[in-house]
Amino acid sequence: MSGDHVLVCDGVVRRFGGVVALKNVSVAVRRGEIFGLVGPNGSGKTTLVNAVTGFYPPQEGRITLDGTQINGLKPFRIASMGVARTFQNVALFHGMSVLDNILMGRHIFMKPNPLASLLYPWWAQKEEVAHRRHVEEVIDLLQLAPARDEHVDVIPLGLQKRVELARALCAEPRLLVLDEPMAGMNQEEKEYMVRFILDAQEALDLTVLIIEHHMDVVTALCDRVLVLNNGQEIAQGPAREAIADPRVVEAYIGKPRHAA
Structure with a gap:
């Protein structure tokens, strides 16, 4: 593949016992685009993301990040290569403040050193200030x-999702993976989140892979999409064209009934 592709999945297969969750799925995400994963519940979207991030490596196929094969690597290794992720169910550290949760996004850049801690004013302080500035x-x-300074336990869901996005951005990702960032939000919160994702993508020159169910969000955000159903590709291409594909409509609402 061309160097213009940040992420390439080629013939990915993932099985869970006798269930084939992904069946020969291929996709290439271009540098700087927002690419959507779309499909009904259970279609394989999150399984593909889990394959990319190392949680469920594929049994067949190949996944590369900027030309380097990553399937088979542990999740922490993939994260250290520049893949940051948010989750469908908010995964924040409860009992901690918004600021402390966001600071956790810098952990991949931190190198614990007892000597540096001992000589904090001359050694570690400069590094800590740089992390806090970012x-x-x-x-x-x-x-x-x-x-x-608020605890994440007491802030609204929409704000919690934004904190999780901020934590992922602090990892300075080459590829930002968002798993249903609008889940559970009302219309106003969704509109805010769309704006913040677009602002972050432009300001930080991000490549984004996003799972999303809301079709208005998909068409507002995504340059291209892959539509999955039962672990297989049924459409891929520009967002509006792919979503209008008859196979996609059928997957979501079923076949039309003909009058008797």
């Missing part, structure tokens, strides 16, 4: 300053 830039980008 976090503050992300907080400003996502307009989280008013909530920075």
Whole structure:
């Protein structure tokens, strides 16, 4: 594949016992685009994301990140290569503040060193200030300053999702993977999140892979999409064209009944 592709999945197969969750799925995500994964529940979207991020490596096929094969690597190794992720169910650290949760996104850049801690004013302080400066830039980008000192347990779901996005952005990803970032949100919260994703993508020159069920969000955000059903591709291409494909309509609402 061309160097213009950040992520390439080629013939990916993933089985769970006798269930084939992904059946020879291939996709190439171009640098700088927002690429959508679409399909009914149980279609294989999250399984594909879990294959990409190392949680469920494929039994067949190949996955490459900027030309380097990553299937078979542990999730922490893939994260260290520049893949950051949010989850469908919010996965924040409860009992901690918004700021502390976002700071956790910098952990892949931190190198624990007892000597550095001992000589903190001369050694570790400079590194900590640099990490905090980057976090503050992300907080400003996502307009989280008013909530920075709040505990994540008490803030609304839409704000929790934004904190999770901020934590992922602090990892400076080459590929940002968003698993249903709008799940559970009302219309106003969805509109805010769409804007923040677009702002982050433009400001940080991100490549984004997003799972999303809301078709208005998909058409507003995504350059191209892959539509899955029962673990197989049924359409792929520009968002509006792929979603209008008769096979996609059938997968979501079923075949039309003909009058007797």
